Amino acid sequence: MELLGLEAHSSFSQKLIHGARFFPPHGESIEVRKKDPVALILNRMKLDQFLAKRAVAEGVELRTKTRASKFERRADEDSLTLADGSKVASKVVIDASGAGSRLPEQAGLQAPDWAQILPGLQYELVEMKEQGDLVELFFGSKRAPGFFAWSIPTGKNSARVGLASKKGNVKKFLDDLVKEQWPRSTIDATKSGSVLVSGPVARCWSPGFIMVGDAAGQVKQTTGGGIVIGGYCGKLGGIAAASAANHNGTEAEQFLRNYDTQWREKFGSDLRKMSLARKLFASLSDETLDRLFSVLRDNVVEIEAEGDMDFQGKIIMKMLKKRNVATLLPRVAADAVKAIFS
Numbered sequence: 001m002e003l004l005g006l007e008a009h010s011s012f013s014q015k016l017i018h019g020a021r022f023f024p025p026h027g028e029s030i031e032v033r034k035k036d037p038v039a040l041i042l043n044r045m046k047l048d049q050f051l052a053k054r055a056v057a058e059g060v061e062l063r064t065k066t067r068a069s070k071f072e073r074r075a076d077e078d079s080l081t082l083a084d085g086s087k088v089a090s091k092v093v094i095d096a097s098g099a100g101s102r103l104p105e106q107a108g109l110q111a112p113d114w115a116q117i118l119p120g121l122q123y124e125l126v127e128m129k130e131q132g133d134l135v136e137l138f139f140g141s142k143r144a145p146g147f148f149a150w151s152i153p154t155g156k157n158s159a160r161v162g163l164a165s166k167k168g169n170v171k172k173f174l175d176d177l178v179k180e181q182w183p184r185s186t187i188d189a190t191k192s193g194s195v196l197v198s199g200p201v202a203r204c205w206s207p208g209f210i211m212v213g214d215a216a217g218q219v220k221q222t223t224g225g226g227i228v229i230g231g232y233c234g235k236l237g238g239i240a241a242a243s244a245a246n247h248n249g250t251e252a253e254q255f256l257r258n259y260d261t262q263w264r265e266k267f268g269s270d271l272r273k274m275s276l277a278r279k280l281f282a283s284l285s286d287e288t289l290d291r292l293f294s295v296l297r298d299n300v301v302e303i304e305a306e307g308d309m310d311f312q313g314k315i316i317m318k319m320l321k322k323r324n325v326a327t328l329l330p331r332v333a334a335d336a337v338k339a340i341f342s
Protein backbone atom coordinates (compact mmCIF):
# COMPACT_ATOMS: atom_id res chain seq x y z
CA MET A 1 0.00 0.00 0.00
CA GLU A 2 2.93 2.26 0.68
CA LEU A 3 4.22 1.58 -2.84
CA LEU A 4 0.83 2.55 -4.25
CA GLY A 5 0.67 5.65 -2.05
CA LEU A 6 -2.50 4.44 -0.35
CA GLU A 7 -3.73 3.82 3.19
CA ALA A 8 -5.35 0.47 3.95
CA HIS A 9 -8.85 1.95 4.03
CA SER A 10 -11.56 -0.03 5.88
CA SER A 11 -13.83 0.06 2.81
CA PHE A 12 -11.61 -2.43 0.92
CA SER A 13 -9.15 -3.95 3.46
CA GLN A 14 -10.06 -7.42 4.66
CA LYS A 15 -7.23 -9.11 6.52
CA LEU A 16 -3.51 -8.97 7.25
CA ILE A 17 -1.51 -12.05 6.35
CA HIS A 18 1.65 -13.23 8.11
CA GLY A 19 2.83 -16.01 5.83
CA ALA A 20 1.90 -19.14 3.92
CA ARG A 21 1.30 -22.83 4.43
CA PHE A 22 2.46 -24.91 1.44
CA PHE A 23 0.87 -28.29 0.69
CA PRO A 24 3.19 -30.38 -1.53
CA PRO A 25 1.57 -33.10 -3.67
CA HIS A 26 2.28 -35.60 -0.87
CA GLY A 27 3.27 -35.41 2.76
CA GLU A 28 3.22 -32.81 5.49
CA SER A 29 2.57 -29.12 4.87
CA ILE A 30 5.30 -26.49 5.36
CA GLU A 31 4.66 -23.25 7.22
CA VAL A 32 6.52 -20.01 6.51
CA ARG A 33 5.57 -17.25 8.95
CA LYS A 34 6.82 -13.75 9.63
CA LYS A 35 6.33 -11.61 12.71
CA ASP A 36 5.24 -8.61 10.66
CA PRO A 37 2.39 -8.79 8.12
CA VAL A 38 3.50 -9.77 4.61
CA ALA A 39 0.31 -9.06 2.70
CA LEU A 40 -3.00 -7.27 2.93
CA ILE A 41 -6.03 -9.11 1.62
CA LEU A 42 -8.35 -6.69 -0.08
CA ASN A 43 -11.64 -6.65 -1.90
CA ARG A 44 -10.61 -5.68 -5.44
CA MET A 45 -14.06 -4.44 -6.46
CA LYS A 46 -14.21 -2.20 -3.39
CA LEU A 47 -10.65 -0.94 -4.04
CA ASP A 48 -11.60 -0.04 -7.62
CA GLN A 49 -14.71 1.78 -6.35
CA PHE A 50 -12.64 3.63 -3.74
CA LEU A 51 -10.12 4.76 -6.39
CA ALA A 52 -12.86 5.64 -8.89
CA LYS A 53 -14.62 7.88 -6.35
CA ARG A 54 -11.34 9.66 -5.61
CA ALA A 55 -10.69 10.17 -9.32
CA VAL A 56 -14.19 11.54 -9.91
CA ALA A 57 -13.79 13.90 -6.92
CA GLU A 58 -10.64 15.22 -8.67
CA GLY A 59 -12.62 15.98 -11.84
CA VAL A 60 -12.28 12.75 -13.86
CA GLU A 61 -15.23 11.96 -16.14
CA LEU A 62 -16.00 8.29 -15.55
CA ARG A 63 -18.02 6.34 -18.14
CA THR A 64 -19.02 2.86 -17.07
CA LYS A 65 -20.18 0.11 -19.47
CA THR A 66 -18.15 1.79 -22.23
CA ARG A 67 -15.80 -0.43 -24.20
CA ALA A 68 -12.93 0.94 -26.25
CA SER A 69 -12.73 -1.05 -29.47
CA LYS A 70 -10.13 0.64 -31.65
CA PHE A 71 -7.12 2.93 -31.39
CA GLU A 72 -6.22 5.05 -34.41
CA ARG A 73 -3.17 7.23 -34.83
CA ARG A 74 -3.94 10.30 -36.92
CA ALA A 75 -1.94 13.27 -38.14
CA ASP A 76 -3.94 15.85 -36.15
CA GLU A 77 -5.12 13.99 -33.02
CA ASP A 78 -5.23 10.27 -32.11
CA SER A 79 -8.62 8.77 -31.44
CA LEU A 80 -10.26 5.92 -29.61
CA THR A 81 -13.39 4.36 -31.07
CA LEU A 82 -15.94 3.17 -28.51
CA ALA A 83 -18.19 0.13 -28.91
CA ASP A 84 -21.19 2.33 -29.79
CA GLY A 85 -19.21 3.75 -32.74
CA SER A 86 -18.51 7.16 -31.19
CA LYS A 87 -14.95 8.50 -31.11
CA VAL A 88 -12.94 10.14 -28.35
CA ALA A 89 -10.01 12.37 -29.31
CA SER A 90 -6.92 11.63 -27.25
CA LYS A 91 -3.50 13.04 -26.52
CA VAL A 92 -2.52 9.89 -24.60
CA VAL A 93 -4.39 6.59 -24.28
CA ILE A 94 -3.55 4.38 -21.28
CA ASP A 95 -4.52 0.81 -22.04
CA ALA A 96 -5.36 -0.74 -18.65
CA SER A 97 -7.93 -3.17 -20.06
CA GLY A 98 -6.36 -6.35 -18.68
CA ALA A 99 -5.34 -9.66 -20.21
CA GLY A 100 -6.28 -10.16 -23.86
CA SER A 101 -6.24 -6.51 -24.94
CA ARG A 102 -6.06 -5.94 -28.70
CA LEU A 103 -5.34 -2.19 -28.53
CA PRO A 104 -1.50 -2.52 -28.25
CA GLU A 105 -1.26 -4.07 -31.72
CA GLN A 106 -3.31 -1.20 -33.14
CA ALA A 107 -0.81 1.19 -31.53
CA GLY A 108 2.10 -0.60 -33.19
CA LEU A 109 3.12 -2.53 -30.08
CA GLN A 110 3.35 -6.19 -29.30
CA ALA A 111 0.85 -7.54 -26.76
CA PRO A 112 1.94 -10.14 -24.15
CA ASP A 113 1.88 -13.73 -25.33
CA TRP A 114 -1.83 -14.38 -24.76
CA ALA A 115 -1.20 -18.09 -25.40
CA GLN A 116 0.37 -18.10 -21.94
CA ILE A 117 -2.89 -17.26 -20.19
CA LEU A 118 -4.05 -19.90 -17.72
CA PRO A 119 -7.76 -20.26 -17.02
CA GLY A 120 -8.49 -19.42 -13.37
CA LEU A 121 -11.52 -19.96 -11.16
CA GLN A 122 -12.17 -18.70 -7.65
CA TYR A 123 -14.92 -19.18 -5.05
CA GLU A 124 -15.77 -16.99 -2.09
CA LEU A 125 -16.32 -19.66 0.56
CA VAL A 126 -18.22 -19.04 3.79
CA GLU A 127 -18.97 -21.24 6.82
CA MET A 128 -15.52 -22.80 6.64
CA LYS A 129 -13.05 -23.79 9.32
CA GLU A 130 -10.88 -20.96 10.64
CA GLN A 131 -7.66 -20.54 8.65
CA GLY A 132 -5.92 -17.88 10.76
CA ASP A 133 -3.51 -15.43 9.19
CA LEU A 134 -1.74 -17.66 6.66
CA VAL A 135 -2.60 -18.19 3.00
CA GLU A 136 -2.63 -21.84 1.95
CA LEU A 137 -1.14 -23.01 -1.35
CA PHE A 138 -1.76 -26.47 -2.81
CA PHE A 139 0.45 -28.12 -5.41
CA GLY A 140 0.33 -31.26 -7.55
CA SER A 141 -0.93 -32.73 -10.80
CA LYS A 142 -4.17 -33.89 -9.16
CA ARG A 143 -4.88 -30.43 -7.79
CA ALA A 144 -3.68 -27.83 -10.33
CA PRO A 145 -1.30 -29.13 -13.04
CA GLY A 146 1.42 -26.63 -13.92
CA PHE A 147 0.27 -24.05 -11.36
CA PHE A 148 -1.30 -24.18 -7.89
CA ALA A 149 -4.48 -23.71 -5.88
CA TRP A 150 -4.87 -21.14 -3.12
CA SER A 151 -7.00 -20.40 -0.09
CA ILE A 152 -6.84 -16.81 1.10
CA PRO A 153 -8.65 -16.04 4.35
CA THR A 154 -10.89 -13.00 4.07
CA GLY A 155 -12.48 -13.23 7.52
CA LYS A 156 -12.77 -15.60 10.49
CA ASN A 157 -14.73 -18.29 8.64
CA SER A 158 -14.49 -17.17 5.03
CA ALA A 159 -11.86 -17.43 2.31
CA ARG A 160 -11.19 -16.86 -1.36
CA VAL A 161 -10.36 -20.30 -2.73
CA GLY A 162 -9.21 -20.67 -6.30
CA LEU A 163 -6.82 -22.19 -8.77
CA ALA A 164 -5.39 -21.93 -12.23
CA SER A 165 -3.99 -24.80 -14.24
CA LYS A 166 -2.14 -25.56 -17.46
CA LYS A 167 -4.52 -28.34 -18.43
CA GLY A 168 -7.67 -30.12 -17.33
CA ASN A 169 -10.99 -28.83 -16.05
CA VAL A 170 -10.45 -26.03 -13.51
CA LYS A 171 -13.99 -26.33 -12.12
CA LYS A 172 -13.56 -30.04 -11.43
CA PHE A 173 -10.17 -29.44 -9.79
CA LEU A 174 -11.61 -26.69 -7.60
CA ASP A 175 -14.73 -28.64 -6.62
CA ASP A 176 -12.57 -31.64 -5.69
CA LEU A 177 -10.28 -29.46 -3.54
CA VAL A 178 -13.24 -27.83 -1.76
CA LYS A 179 -14.79 -31.25 -1.10
CA GLU A 180 -11.47 -32.54 0.25
CA GLN A 181 -10.49 -29.57 2.41
CA TRP A 182 -13.68 -27.71 3.35
CA PRO A 183 -16.58 -30.13 2.90
CA ARG A 184 -18.90 -28.13 5.16
CA SER A 185 -18.36 -24.75 3.47
CA THR A 186 -20.79 -22.92 1.19
CA ILE A 187 -19.97 -21.10 -2.06
CA ASP A 188 -21.06 -17.47 -1.76
CA ALA A 189 -19.74 -16.15 -5.10
CA THR A 190 -17.77 -17.34 -8.12
CA LYS A 191 -15.24 -15.52 -10.28
CA SER A 192 -13.47 -16.81 -13.33
CA GLY A 193 -10.66 -15.02 -15.10
CA SER A 194 -7.31 -15.18 -16.78
CA VAL A 195 -4.07 -15.72 -14.92
CA LEU A 196 -1.18 -14.34 -16.90
CA VAL A 197 2.28 -15.89 -16.59
CA SER A 198 3.99 -14.63 -19.74
CA GLY A 199 5.83 -11.71 -18.16
CA PRO A 200 6.02 -8.17 -19.47
CA VAL A 201 6.12 -6.99 -23.07
CA ALA A 202 9.40 -5.67 -24.48
CA ARG A 203 8.03 -2.17 -24.95
CA CYS A 204 5.10 -0.48 -23.19
CA TRP A 205 4.80 2.79 -25.08
CA SER A 206 4.41 4.26 -28.53
CA PRO A 207 3.56 7.88 -29.39
CA GLY A 208 0.26 8.77 -27.67
CA PHE A 209 -0.16 5.32 -26.13
CA ILE A 210 0.99 3.36 -23.05
CA MET A 211 0.05 0.00 -21.58
CA VAL A 212 -0.20 -0.80 -17.85
CA GLY A 213 -1.18 -3.77 -15.67
CA ASP A 214 -2.16 -7.11 -17.18
CA ALA A 215 -2.47 -5.47 -20.61
CA ALA A 216 1.32 -5.00 -20.46
CA GLY A 217 2.05 -8.33 -18.75
CA GLN A 218 3.08 -6.54 -15.53
CA VAL A 219 2.49 -9.55 -13.28
CA LYS A 220 4.57 -11.87 -11.13
CA GLN A 221 5.13 -14.88 -13.39
CA THR A 222 5.38 -17.18 -10.36
CA THR A 223 1.85 -16.42 -9.11
CA GLY A 224 0.07 -14.37 -11.79
CA GLY A 225 -0.38 -11.64 -9.15
CA GLY A 226 -0.59 -8.22 -10.70
CA ILE A 227 -2.27 -5.94 -8.19
CA VAL A 228 0.90 -4.50 -6.64
CA ILE A 229 3.07 -4.34 -9.76
CA GLY A 230 0.26 -3.28 -12.08
CA GLY A 231 -0.99 -0.77 -9.50
CA TYR A 232 2.44 0.79 -9.14
CA CYS A 233 2.99 0.91 -12.90
CA GLY A 234 -0.49 2.37 -13.33
CA LYS A 235 0.44 5.18 -10.99
CA LEU A 236 3.69 5.89 -12.85
CA GLY A 237 1.83 5.64 -16.16
CA GLY A 238 -0.82 8.12 -15.02
CA ILE A 239 1.80 10.68 -14.01
CA ALA A 240 3.66 10.22 -17.31
CA ALA A 241 0.48 10.49 -19.40
CA ALA A 242 -0.63 13.66 -17.61
CA SER A 243 2.78 15.25 -18.27
CA ALA A 244 2.82 14.07 -21.91
CA ALA A 245 -0.66 15.50 -22.48
CA ASN A 246 0.72 18.94 -21.58
CA HIS A 247 3.47 18.71 -24.22
CA ASN A 248 3.79 17.96 -27.91
CA GLY A 249 5.97 15.91 -30.26
CA THR A 250 9.22 14.44 -28.99
CA GLU A 251 8.88 16.26 -25.66
CA ALA A 252 5.59 14.44 -25.01
CA GLU A 253 7.11 11.14 -26.16
CA GLN A 254 9.97 11.49 -23.68
CA PHE A 255 7.53 11.25 -20.72
CA LEU A 256 6.05 8.02 -22.08
CA ARG A 257 9.50 6.58 -22.80
CA ASN A 258 10.57 7.47 -19.23
CA TYR A 259 7.56 5.61 -17.82
CA ASP A 260 8.75 2.45 -19.55
CA THR A 261 12.27 2.92 -18.15
CA GLN A 262 11.12 3.77 -14.62
CA TRP A 263 8.87 0.79 -14.05
CA ARG A 264 11.51 -1.62 -15.36
CA GLU A 265 14.09 -0.07 -13.01
CA LYS A 266 11.79 -0.92 -10.10
CA PHE A 267 10.60 -4.41 -11.10
CA GLY A 268 12.65 -5.60 -14.11
CA SER A 269 15.30 -7.51 -12.19
CA ASP A 270 12.77 -9.33 -9.96
CA LEU A 271 10.55 -10.16 -12.93
CA ARG A 272 13.48 -11.72 -14.80
CA LYS A 273 14.23 -13.98 -11.81
CA MET A 274 10.57 -14.89 -11.39
CA SER A 275 10.46 -15.75 -15.08
CA LEU A 276 13.41 -18.10 -14.60
CA ALA A 277 11.69 -19.75 -11.61
CA ARG A 278 8.45 -20.11 -13.57
CA LYS A 279 10.25 -21.69 -16.55
CA LEU A 280 12.16 -24.11 -14.32
CA PHE A 281 9.25 -25.19 -12.21
CA ALA A 282 6.17 -25.06 -14.45
CA SER A 283 6.47 -28.66 -15.67
CA LEU A 284 7.61 -30.46 -12.52
CA SER A 285 6.34 -33.93 -11.78
CA ASP A 286 4.77 -34.54 -8.37
CA GLU A 287 7.85 -36.47 -7.30
CA THR A 288 10.22 -33.61 -8.13
CA LEU A 289 7.87 -31.14 -6.43
CA ASP A 290 7.90 -33.29 -3.29
CA ARG A 291 11.70 -33.30 -3.31
CA LEU A 292 11.82 -29.56 -3.88
CA PHE A 293 9.50 -28.90 -0.97
CA SER A 294 11.62 -31.08 1.27
CA VAL A 295 14.61 -28.84 0.41
CA LEU A 296 12.50 -25.76 1.16
CA ARG A 297 11.50 -27.34 4.49
CA ASP A 298 15.20 -27.36 5.45
CA ASN A 299 15.47 -23.67 4.61
CA VAL A 300 12.35 -22.25 6.22
CA VAL A 301 14.29 -19.98 8.58
CA GLU A 302 16.11 -18.32 5.67
CA ILE A 303 12.89 -17.99 3.64
CA GLU A 304 11.18 -16.40 6.66
CA ALA A 305 14.05 -13.95 7.06
CA GLU A 306 14.56 -12.99 3.41
CA GLY A 307 11.39 -13.88 1.46
CA ASP A 308 9.19 -11.09 0.08
CA MET A 309 5.85 -11.81 -1.55
CA ASP A 310 6.21 -9.05 -4.14
CA PHE A 311 9.96 -8.84 -4.67
CA GLN A 312 10.78 -12.55 -4.96
CA GLY A 313 14.01 -12.26 -6.98
CA LYS A 314 16.44 -12.34 -4.04
CA ILE A 315 15.04 -15.45 -2.36
CA ILE A 316 14.64 -17.27 -5.70
CA MET A 317 18.34 -16.77 -6.51
CA LYS A 318 19.39 -17.77 -2.97
CA MET A 319 17.40 -21.01 -3.17
CA LEU A 320 18.64 -21.83 -6.68
CA LYS A 321 22.20 -21.58 -5.40
CA LYS A 322 21.61 -24.21 -2.70
CA ARG A 323 23.50 -27.40 -3.44
CA ASN A 324 20.51 -29.67 -2.82
CA VAL A 325 18.39 -27.56 -5.19
CA ALA A 326 21.12 -27.75 -7.83
CA THR A 327 21.13 -31.56 -7.54
CA LEU A 328 17.45 -31.49 -8.52
CA LEU A 329 18.12 -29.66 -11.79
CA PRO A 330 18.64 -32.81 -13.94
CA ARG A 331 15.22 -34.02 -12.72
CA VAL A 332 13.75 -30.58 -13.54
CA ALA A 333 15.15 -30.81 -17.08
CA ALA A 334 13.84 -34.37 -17.52
CA ASP A 335 10.36 -33.27 -16.33
CA ALA A 336 10.41 -30.34 -18.79
CA VAL A 337 11.22 -32.69 -21.70
CA LYS A 338 8.49 -35.14 -20.62
CA ALA A 339 5.97 -32.27 -20.42
CA ILE A 340 6.70 -31.28 -24.03
CA PHE A 341 5.70 -34.75 -25.23
CA SER A 342 2.80 -35.38 -22.84
Ligand SMILES: Cc1cc2nc3c(=O)[nH]c(=O)nc-3n(C[C@H](O)[C@H](O)[C@H](O)COP(=O)(O)OP(=O)(O)OC[C@H]3O[C@@H](n4cnc5c(N)ncnc54)[C@H](O)[C@@H]3O)c2cc1C
Nearest residue numbers: 067068096097098120122193194213214224225226227230
Ligand atom coordinates in the same frame (compact mmCIF):
# COMPACT_ATOMS: atom_id res chain seq x y z
C1 LIG B 1 -9.05 -15.90 -10.11
C2 LIG B 1 -7.97 -14.85 -10.03
C3 LIG B 1 -7.41 -14.53 -8.79
C4 LIG B 1 -6.37 -13.59 -8.71
N1 LIG B 1 -5.83 -13.31 -7.48
C5 LIG B 1 -4.87 -12.37 -7.38
C6 LIG B 1 -4.30 -12.03 -6.11
O1 LIG B 1 -4.63 -12.61 -5.08
N2 LIG B 1 -3.35 -11.07 -6.07
C7 LIG B 1 -2.92 -10.40 -7.18
O2 LIG B 1 -2.05 -9.53 -7.08
N3 LIG B 1 -3.44 -10.71 -8.40
C8 LIG B 1 -4.39 -11.67 -8.52
N4 LIG B 1 -4.91 -11.98 -9.75
C9 LIG B 1 -4.40 -11.26 -10.92
C10 LIG B 1 -5.03 -9.87 -10.93
O3 LIG B 1 -6.43 -10.01 -10.92
C11 LIG B 1 -4.58 -9.10 -12.15
O4 LIG B 1 -3.18 -9.08 -12.24
C12 LIG B 1 -5.09 -7.65 -12.04
O5 LIG B 1 -6.48 -7.66 -11.89
C13 LIG B 1 -4.70 -6.85 -13.25
O6 LIG B 1 -5.26 -5.58 -13.12
P1 LIG B 1 -5.61 -4.69 -14.38
O7 LIG B 1 -6.26 -3.47 -13.84
O8 LIG B 1 -4.40 -4.57 -15.24
O9 LIG B 1 -6.65 -5.54 -15.23
P2 LIG B 1 -8.11 -6.02 -14.82
O10 LIG B 1 -8.24 -6.18 -13.36
O11 LIG B 1 -8.39 -7.20 -15.71
O12 LIG B 1 -9.02 -4.79 -15.22
C14 LIG B 1 -9.26 -4.46 -16.58
C15 LIG B 1 -10.49 -3.60 -16.64
O13 LIG B 1 -10.64 -3.10 -17.97
C16 LIG B 1 -11.97 -3.34 -18.43
N5 LIG B 1 -11.90 -3.53 -19.88
C17 LIG B 1 -11.49 -4.62 -20.59
N6 LIG B 1 -11.52 -4.41 -21.91
C18 LIG B 1 -11.94 -3.13 -22.06
C19 LIG B 1 -12.19 -2.32 -23.21
N7 LIG B 1 -12.00 -2.76 -24.46
N8 LIG B 1 -12.65 -1.05 -23.00
C20 LIG B 1 -12.84 -0.57 -21.74
N9 LIG B 1 -12.61 -1.30 -20.62
C21 LIG B 1 -12.19 -2.56 -20.78
C22 LIG B 1 -12.41 -4.60 -17.69
O14 LIG B 1 -13.82 -4.64 -17.63
C23 LIG B 1 -11.78 -4.36 -16.31
O15 LIG B 1 -12.58 -3.55 -15.52
C24 LIG B 1 -5.92 -12.93 -9.88
C25 LIG B 1 -6.50 -13.24 -11.12
C26 LIG B 1 -7.51 -14.18 -11.18
C27 LIG B 1 -8.13 -14.51 -12.53
